[in-house]
Amino acid sequence: MTDVILVSTIAAEVREMLSSGGLQALYGNAFEDITVYEHDIPLVQDEDDEDLRNYIVVMTGDEETVEEDGMDEWNVEIHFSINIMDVDGTRAGNINILNLMNEIYMHFITKGIIDRYCRMEKKAYKALNLEAPYPYYEGDLITNWKLPLPVEEGLEDLI
Numbered sequence: 001m002t003d004v005i006l007v008s009t010i011a012a013e014v015r016e017m018l019s020s021g022g023l024q025a026l027y028g029n030a031f032e033d034i035t036v037y038e039h040d041i042p043l044v045q046d047e048d049d050e051d052l053r054n055y056i057v058v059m060t061g062d063e064e065t066v067e068e069d070g071m072d073e074w075n076v077e078i079h080f081s082i083n084i085m086d087v088d089g090t091r092a093g094n095i096n097i098l099n100l101m102n103e104i105y106m107h108f109i110t111k112g113i114i115d116r117y118c119r120m121e122k123k124a125y126k127a128l129n130l131e132a133p134y135p136y137y138e139g140d141l142i143t144n145w146k147l148p149l150p151v152e153e154g155l156e157d158l159i
Helices: 003-019 093-111
Strands: 035-038 055-068 071-085 118-129 136-148
Touching: 003 035, 003 055, 003 071, 003 093, 003 136, 071 093, 093 118, 093 136
Parallel strands: 035 055
Antiparallel strands: 055 071, 071 136, 118 136
16 A cells, blocks of 8 residues: 555545534534545635635645564655634634544544554644634644555565
8 A cells, every 4th residue: 555545545434434424513514515635625716616615635744664563664644634614603613623633533543454554543633723714714633654565576586
């Protein structure tokens, strides 16, 4: 599995989680019609573009190869960049973003290994963009994943 395949797998998992209907916003109904994108958002057509409201972008961050317990693994940082438009009078969009981050985190920790190859580490970070203009709220859940390195082929010919 590569980092690109990992992003696609995680995005599909988040889409399924959102479509299951069991996920509710704490205040208002900000989790309706959230679109999940892989790697980046589409180009802005105009400032009223509906595609740029209520989305999660699943993308890679830093990556490194490490040896742990005699096994070479690939550490891949995965970001869940979240943007919601919340016009609810409570102005609780940041709380809803944090709640959505918690749901995503708990989903992958509970699930354990995904696609038979990789797992999310328990260490994660949350960041809110407190300068996003009302009624938009933005946040980033930063997680770390362990992937096996690809196996080198053809070594048996050298031995």
